[in-house]
Amino acid sequence: MTPQRPHLPPVWFLCVALVAVSANLRTAMASVPPLTQTIAADLGLSNTALGALTTLPVLCMGLFAPGAQRVAARLGAAASVEVAIGCVVVGLGLRFLGGEVWPLYAGTFVAGVGIALGGTLLPGLVKELFPPERSGLVTGLYMLAMMSGAGASSALSVPLQGWLGSWQASLGSWAVLALVGAVAWLPVVSGHRRHRAANPTVVAPTRLPWRHLTAWLVAAYLAVQSVEFYSSLAWLAPSYTARGWDPTHAGYLLSAFTAAQLVSGLLGPALTDRISDHRLLLLGASVLGLAGQVGLWLAPTSAPWGWVVVLGLGQGASFALGLVLMVDYARTPSASARLAGMAFFVSYTLASFGPATLGAVRDATGGFTTVWMTLSLLMVVQLGLCALMRPGLPKID
Structure with a gap:
């Protein structure tokens, strides 16, 4: 009731x-x-x-x-x-x-x-x-x-x-x-x-759902997505200043990246109220993110603004849909908060090391090509995780 x-x-x-x-x-x-x-x-x-x-x-x-x-x-x-x-x-x-x-x-x-x-x-x-x-x-x-x-x-x-x-x-x-x-x-x-x-x-438990497979799936998805987002945020502008762009114009790329996220971050979750199988939205967002990252990897100078906007659309929707997953896969508000606690602990802790790790990759290789290649391969992992997010997964109590 x-x-x-x-x-x-x-x-x-x-x-x-x-x-x-x-x-x-x-x-x-x-x-x-x-x-x-x-x-x-x-x-x-x-x-x-x-x-x-x-x-x-x-x-x-x-x-x-x-x-x-x-x-x-x-x-x-x-x-x-x-x-x-x-x-x-x-x-x-x-x-x-x-x-x-x-x-x-x-x-x-x-x-x-x-x-x-x-x-x-x-x-x-x-x-x-x-x-x-x-x-x-x-x-x-x-x-x-x-x-x-x-x-x-x-x-x-x-x-x-x-x-x-x-x-x-x-x-x-x-x-x-x-x-x-x-x-x-x-x-x-x-x-x-x-x-x-x-x-x-009834007083709800406060322990995090460490033994729940669905919780680990959500945490893994958010970990991959967060590493990609914060690494992109950290290295997008520097990757173009290294190619001779003026820092101000390279900063505008970040503005385009953020603006695209505003659009998809609102639209993606709103569509979940109409589409029951959220894998369709998760996979679509990940494909957009992959397209943007592959463009920045293989053809960074051909259409930089286009790649950045596509990447922003994918990243914005991917993160917002990850927030929806915490509501979808929890039976109660308390369970949703516990799922969020576990998922954020795993994802943000890992994400905090993402920019520095890829910075080391950049230092080791002397350029940003390998950085965007690594993020593109990581997006393939995200696609695989999205495919597992079926509606009938066991929920956290």
Whole structure:
């Protein structure tokens, strides 16, 4: 029997609050790359130390994801998301003090912990708070918000530095957006608490589904997809500056990559509400990603903008559909959160090493051809995993 919803805010408000929170789940990472040269010159950081600035949040997203369900068991899932967005506010705020090295890295770490908690718990809340026939569309909306936040923070970092007078103020200013998300989420916390009191459920286990084959399949899919995404994000622009492109124009390639993800990240999950066998969408997204990567490997100068857009369409849909899998293969919101905790732990921990590993490949081979060849071969693995995602797989309890 479907529980009543009189204590929850209207669905439209839940969507607005979800979007306000989700917009902050990538700004801590995406706002840094455009300012790396300025930060390095000001603080005397090496390339390795700069790489850690973007790797640290991804590593946090993996290492702290398993603890999200335990926090939710104590505080409630909605309240835990409020704590998560509060961590993002504090972490980004610390960057205002970035005249020294430690506030920059401490703030990045705190924000990364918040991103890990929020990103892990949101799929379960989508399953609990929204009608089942709208879960795909809602997932697409928060994917759209997340990538929009990433795109905006990347595009505006340098202009904000000029307007506000320093790179510290530019990075720290994104705490304002996080504060908006925290305020917007407060009514959801209150409504969710009353909703759970009126619809008590059996206390759910907090252990992650390590022995469940479906959980491992989802984790493997997200691990491959995450390695591909963060490696592409790290090496797309450098692979063209190495071919003589102006850094500004190479950066525009990243904007095209992100813009394409916005489109497919919304459309892919929305189609899951109409297509019952999600393998069709998963395979289609992976084929697009493979086409983009093969183009960057074998014909990088023939149609770079086209390859980047195709790759972005595939990557955006692949990640968003991975979020839908956490709803599809879980019987309860709690099970969805536990599946997300395990899948994010595996995928983001591995993904945090992807850019550096492929950077070593680039150093060993002297160019980026082998990097894109490796990612193309990895996409073939993703295609094989997609073929296994049949609708009748056992669900996590």
